[in-house]
Each structure stands twice: as C-alpha cells, then as structure tokens.
Amino acid sequence: MTISVLVVDDSGFFRKRLTEILTGSGQIRVVGAATNGREGVELAEKLRPDVITMDYEMPVMDGISAVREIMKKRPTPVLMFSSLTYEGARVTLDALEAGAVDFLPKNFEEIARDSSQLQKILIDRILDVARSRPDNRSASAPAVVPAEPASTPRSSLRDRAPAGQSERPVREARRVPEKTDSPAEPASQRRPARRGPAKRYAVVGIGTSTGGPVALQRVLTALPASFPAPIVLVQHMPASFTPAFAERLNKLCRIDVRQAEDGDVLRPGLALLAPGGKQMMIENRGGQARVRILPGDERLNYKPCVDVTFGSLARSFPGKTLGVILTGMGSDGKEGCRMMKQSGSDIWSQDEKSSVIYGMPMAVAKAGLTDEVLALDEVGPRLVEGVA
Numbered sequence: 001m002t003i004s005v006l007v008v009d010d011s012g013f014f015r016k017r018l019t020e021i022l023t024g025s026g027q028i029r030v031v032g033a034a035t036n037g038r039e040g041v042e043l044a045e046k047l048r049p050d051v052i053t054m055d056y057e058m059p060v061m062d063g064i065s066a067v068r069e070i071m072k073k074r075p076t077p078v079l080m081f082s083s084l085t086y087e088g089a090r091v092t093l094d095a096l097e098a099g100a101v102d103f104l105p106k107n108f109e110e111i112a113r114d115s116s117q118l119q120k121i122l123i124d125r126i127l128d129v130a131r132s133r134p135d136n137r138s139a140s141a142p143a144v145v146p147a148e149p150a151s152t153p154r155s156s157l158r159d160r161a162p163a164g165q166s167e168r169p170v171r172e173a174r175r176v177p178e179k180t181d182s183p184a185e186p187a188s189q190r191r192p193a194r195r196g197p198a199k200r201y202a203v204v205g206i207g208t209s210t211g212g213p214v215a216l217q218r219v220l221t222a223l224p225a226s227f228p229a230p231i232v233l234v235q236h237m238p239a240s241f242t243p244a245f246a247e248r249l250n251k252l253c254r255i256d257v258r259q260a261e262d263g264d265v266l267r268p269g270l271a272l273l274a275p276g277g278k279q280m281m282i283e284n285r286g287g288q289a290r291v292r293i294l295p296g297d298e299r300l301n302y303k304p305c306v307d308v309t310f311g312s313l314a315r316s317f318p319g320k321t322l323g324v325i326l327t328g329m330g331s332d333g334k335e336g337c338r339m340m341k342q343s344g345s346d347i348w349s350q351d352e353k354s355s356v357i358y359g360m361p362m363a364v365a366k367a368g369l370t371d372e373v374l375a376l377d378e379v380g381p382r383l384v385e386g387v388a
Helices: 012-021 035-048 063-073 086-098 115-130 152-159 211-221 242-252 306-317 334-342 360-366 376-385
Strands: 003-008 028-034 051-055 078-082 104-106 203-208 233-234 256-260 271-273 278-285 288-295 321-325 346-349 371-373
Touching: 003 012, 003 035, 003 115, 012 028, 012 115, 012 334, 028 035, 028 115, 028 334, 035 051, 035 376, 051 115, 063 078, 063 086, 078 086, 078 115, 086 104, 086 211, 086 242, 104 152, 104 346, 115 334, 152 242, 203 211, 203 306, 211 233, 211 242, 211 346, 233 278, 242 256, 271 288, 306 371, 321 334, 321 360, 321 376, 334 360, 346 360, 346 376, 371 376
Parallel strands: 003 028, 003 051, 051 078, 078 104, 203 233, 203 321, 233 271, 256 271, 321 346, 346 371
Antiparallel strands: 278 288
C-alpha cells in the first residue's frame, strides 16, 4: 500500500529535496506541500494524508500550533523536523506533547552518511509513523502539573495531591477529544494485573522510544515526592535533547528528575535519565548503587539502549527490580527484560490500545516476559500502589 504524505515547510529547497527522496522509494506518494502552518492545517483536512512532515519555525502559523489544530480537527501522524540544539529540543518536546509522533534532524547530514542511507532512514521513519496511533499521544491525557512560577517554592509543588486528583489543574487546550467508538482490546492481549501487597523493589527501570516523552510525563507526574524506590529512565533520544527533557520532567514532577551523570548514587524519589548518545549501566557495590556512563557503542543501534541498562539492573539487583516497557518502535528492552525475569524480577508492559507504537511492549509481551499489561494511564497509579 502506498503511503500519502503532506510536506509542510517554508523552505522551497527542503520541500523539493524531501519530496524527491520520498517519491523515489515507490512506497510513498507526496500528495501536497504547504509553505506555512495555516496552509498545512487546511491541506490536512482537504487531502487527508496518511502522514504529515512538519517544520516548527514558519510564518503565519508555527509548526506546534499547526500540530495542535490538526490533532483537534483530524488526528494524523506527524513527523517533526527540528534542529539538534537545546532550543530545538525544547520546541520539539512541545510538538510531541501537542501530538506529533516523532522527530528527525532537519539537517540531513546529521542523520546519514550518504544519500542511500538517508533515503532508507527517511522512508523507514515515514512508514513507522504511518502505523502509529496519533490519538494516543493526547486523547484523554491526564493534565500534568504545570511548572510553577519562580516565586513558588518547589517543595509546595510536591506537597500537592498526586496527579489525577482534584487539586490538579487541567490543560484543556492540549487535549484531543477522546474517541469513544474504538473497539475494546481483546482479552487475549491483556493479562490481569495482580493486586497483591506492594513489593519492595531496589530500583524501577522504565524503557521507551517513540511516544515515550509524553508517556513518561504522564507516568512520572502521577508519582508522589515520597516514592520509595529509585527510578532509571531510558528514552531513545539524541544527546542534545536529553538535558532539556530531564529539565522539563523535573519542573512537572514531584519526584526529582535529572540527566544521569557518571557516579550518581541511586536514591528513592530520584529518577535518572540516560544521556543521549551514551550508555547507562547500574553497578551495585557494597550495597550502594551507582551509575556508570559509558561511550555509545557503535555496534548498538540505540544510544542509550534499554537492553544495556536493564541487563545491568538484572546483574546488580537479581530478583529485586521492576522493569517497565512503554510505547516504542522495535524490540529494544526484550533481552534486558529476559535477563530480569531469569533473575526473578518483575516486568510490566504498556498495552496496545494506549501505545503510540506497539513495538517494544509487544516484543516483551509476545516473548512471555510480561507479568502485567497496563494501559498508560494505569502505570503511574499502579507504581504508587505496587511499590513499597
């Protein structure tokens, strides 16, 4: 089946170059091009493409505003093109929260060594994005706790009721109407969650990829400042993006969140995000768990890699780790979860219906490694309930 694509970018050169690459595949048809966000919104309704590529800085209407409009009127998978800078990361994270599926660097030289590799990366990403569920990034999403003004002590933010309760403010502007006609997920795809006594885990590991920034935000904002276990986070993301992402999460959450550094000590109420472009391992020596940050191994597709971090958790805390796999392309995390299960630890995975891309959690579930299959909005409350 041919995938139809709408290209939205104010650069005539970029529109032409991207169109040439995509149409050369034989699998993709560019059905239209827009020079600004407003045109993009209008053409999205008129042409009904399978995928939209979107620049973020454009005249008349910027890309983030355009994504929000598209998600309100006709949710469509959107692939953002962004710069790999700190500011570009902040803007891209806003676009993902608005409803975009994924992103790529706008400078093609940053993502490929040659034209054949570039064509493969772009085409594969478009095809993957076309399979996504755009409504799952913001439909019925619980509002997050907004960052406080500088005058508000951070401690007061953490003393509020957990996310999901009545004291939480609501960001209605970032919602997409919930679809009510979706068929219920077959019982065979869900495993009943155990509701026994809370267990004491030495550490909770969470791995994710496409759709992960919003998914992690929704999970972590549900946790109280007193969450009793350390958390390590692995999100497939470039090196220039992870500092901004950690900063964003730290402003929104009651727990502390920051990018991990070599030598960091794990402690309850602290979530450490693996830095992009590198690998994060956890070592347990003398009863104290510390982070080791290693250069990214070129033999591995992912930097950071969930398998690497989860494997180190299995070795350091056999039988005492909770692994959680959220939305994402591919199967990264499956082997790490296998090592955890072999050591006696527990694994949870996100269900298909609430996943943007049901790749990573599907790989874990199909391998028979999952103890509980949970909808995204169940994960945070289940962590509060199930971790002692």
